[in-house]
Amino acid sequence: MTVFILVAGAFTGPYVWRDTAARLTAEGAEVRTVALTGLGGRPAGPDEAVDLETHIADVLAVIDSAAVESGGDIVLVGHDYGIHPALGAADRRARSVARVVHLDSGMPQDGVPALAAVPDQRLREELAESGGGQAGELPPPARDAWPRWGSTTGLSEAALDGLTALAAPQPLGTLLQPLRLTGAVAAVPVTGVLCTGNGPGIELVQLMVDLGEPAIQALADPRVTFFELPTGHWPMLSCPAELAEVLTEAAAGRGHRLTAAGTAEPPPHLRPFLLDVPERPRERTGNTDLYLPEGPGPHPAVVFVHGGPVPAEARPTPRDWPTLTGYARYVAGHGAVAATLDHRLHAFTDYERAAEDVAAAVEQVRADPRVDADRIALWFFSGGGPLTADWLAAPPAWLRCLAANYPILAPLPSWGVADARFHPVRAVARAGKLPIVLVRAGREMAEIAATVEEFLTAAERCGADVEVIDVPEGRHGFETLGPTDEARDAVRRAVEAVLARLTA
Structure with a gap:
């Protein structure tokens, strides 16, 4: 049995996975959603500093529980910001995780905070220059401000209303604290799910590999696969059935593989x-x-x-x-x-x-x-x-x-x-x-x-x-x-x- 552990992105919680989780469960998989502290999980204490390490601990608790109770292959899915605590946890439990799925998310690196992946360039600059430390919270977006965090293509009016109504403030420490990786996670197979309504698809990523972009050469590793979804940044809300199908295929090791730079002469x-x-x-x-x-x-x-x-x-x-x-x-x-x-x-x-x-x-x-x-x-x-x-x-x-x-x-x-x-x-x-x-x-x-x-x-x-x-x-x-x-x-x-x- 495959055990999917789903980690939601900034401002959101386990509720965003409801329909996708139901589809996966109907197909015979076990699904666990991670309730991150302050984002659908336990509320933070009055004097508690919630940071990236707090959320990594939340994910580790679910991985450890699943490893003991189910014994199935764990596929860890991180959406948006969620890939940062997911990757941090997978690095510490590399032997327990069968695959990490980056769902319309970046490629977090050791020593780099999640702030670097925030799409809103102006907000990145403001937070980086604030010098206010890691205390406090970032208010959730207003209904018309979600596009600053990713394309809302494919979202119904009702889905956008729900996303706004249930959104929670994001603890600043989760965005500002650098991710620390030992390198163990590099041994875990990876799948990238690209939402083409929000950013590049597979062909454009292959083009960047062909151009020799150093930061993405690892994506041509044979253990890395890719899928595309023709939707915006929240596929679990805009096309949950299609997302469930892609996650099932990813768990089986299927998907498109990129060609490494230099293997096709000339590019x-x-x-x-x-x-x-x-x-x-x-x-x-x-x-x-x-x-x-x-x-x-x-x-x-x-x-x-x-x-x-x-x-x-x-x-x-x-x-x-x-x-x-x-x-x-x-x-x-x-x-x-x-x-x-x-x-x-x-x-x-x-x-x-x-x-x-x-x-x-x-x-x-x-x-x-x-x-x-x-x-x-x-x-x-x-x-x-x-x-x-x-x-x-x-x-x-x-x-x-x-x-x-x-x-x-x-x-x-x-x-x-x-x-x-x-x-x-x-x-x-x-x-x-x-x-x-x-x-x-x-x-x-x-x-x-x-x-x-x-x-x-x-x-x-x-x-x-x-x-x-x-x-x-x-x-x-x-x-x-x-x-x-x-x-x-x-x-x-x-x-x-x-x-x-x-x-x-």
């Missing part, structure tokens, strides 16, 4: 560009490369902006990736200067400094005497999409076109990006007559496709000038994922559309 982003493009003269200055057309100029210019986040240690750096060099050579072969650059988008919190890098590179390109400073196009890719917001909100007269391939056009809820500056869906209303060319992948990741559709809806509402070039069978990064006539044609049409607007 997708370093495979050849889909067009056979001749070499062009290239000049490198600082973080920016220029690809030059024939003739003295001045020529119009296209500045290509890569996506991300990209690990700072990644080699080659993005400006040498086949997609960017391929587009740059192709554009230069058609009479325009092409520029590629490396910017510092190494984490979701780096958009401000990445925007500074892009703006500086654009001015460097415009200052080159071989460039017509009044005819510039900017072309963004993937996670570089949020960087379009500055240019959409206040397009300069010299910006003749803005293009974007398979872009992320609104921050994903799990990013915790509080700055509304990098939100193209909101910015497009101020784009005026700026021509926009959007290349849309038909087999796009669901979480990214949703932001594109939201952007197009907003663009239609305000009458923005958007041309969509569809690649029906294209995937995210289709230029290096296998050449097809459809994809080649889309690249040619996109370049033609951008250059036409530069020379109009």
Whole structure:
């Protein structure tokens, strides 16, 4: 028999598991929910400091009880904040736990407090800078403030009402006290359940592994499996039956396994560009490369902006990736200067400094005497999409076109990006007559496709000038994922559309 031990997240208690637990029990499993002190468990005493260690002790008590009374395989499930006490307990009872399930949660590390995983960036900063110690409580969210803690996609009005009514204050010590791990938990198999309405799905996580992100390389271990649920951050309330099915599959060791970086040679982003493009003269200055057309100029210019986040240690750096060099050579072969650059988008919190890098590179390109400073196009890719917001909100007269391939056009809820500056869906209303060319992948990741559709809806509402070039069978990064006539044609049409607007 499988024994599921369920640990709820911030502000919530055992009640959130009611329907999922019933499903699991009906399928023959034993289910135990952990009542954390102050969050559905015993109330804290008047002088008691409730911290992460308090909650780890709560989970340990349930593990020890289950190990003695049932003898089944223990699958420990931590949702949201709940993964922190769950992981702390599993580290101390590694021989008793058969699997740890991270349910739409982060990857806690030794010495790092749960505060680091709070999605609300502004709240993280406020608590980190408060210097008020670990005493006190964080009030639960108001009904309309739950999205600051995770997407409410899929929740009914009644479920949201119940979540709000039963929420309890979160003891600050549980968020501020660092998690301490001995490393024993590394031997326990792991499953990640990704809620794609709240954050990245499996394909995007694989992309981050391919890019060499050091913090997530462990996710490609064969003992780690993954599932997706097309819902927001509270699947036990929005789709309890589907969650129960996934947990049952996880307990059996099933699920998707990632491919480790370096096992597929080369990784997708370093495979050849889909067009056979001749070499062009290239000049490198600082973080920016220029690809030059024939003739003295001045020529119009296209500045290509890569996506991300990209690990700072990644080699080659993005400006040498086949997609960017391929587009740059192709554009230069058609009479325009092409520029590629490396910017510092190494984490979701780096958009401000990445925007500074892009703006500086654009001015460097415009200052080159071989460039017509009044005819510039900017072309963004993937996670570089949020960087379009500055240019959409206040397009300069010299910006003749803005293009974007398979872009992320609104921050994903799990990013915790509080700055509304990098939100193209909101910015497009101020784009005026700026021509926009959007290349849309038909087999796009669901979480990214949703932001594109939201952007197009907003663009239609305000009458923005958007041309969509569809690649029906294209995937995210289709230029290096296998050449097809459809994809080649889309690249040619996109370049033609951008250059036409530069020379109009």
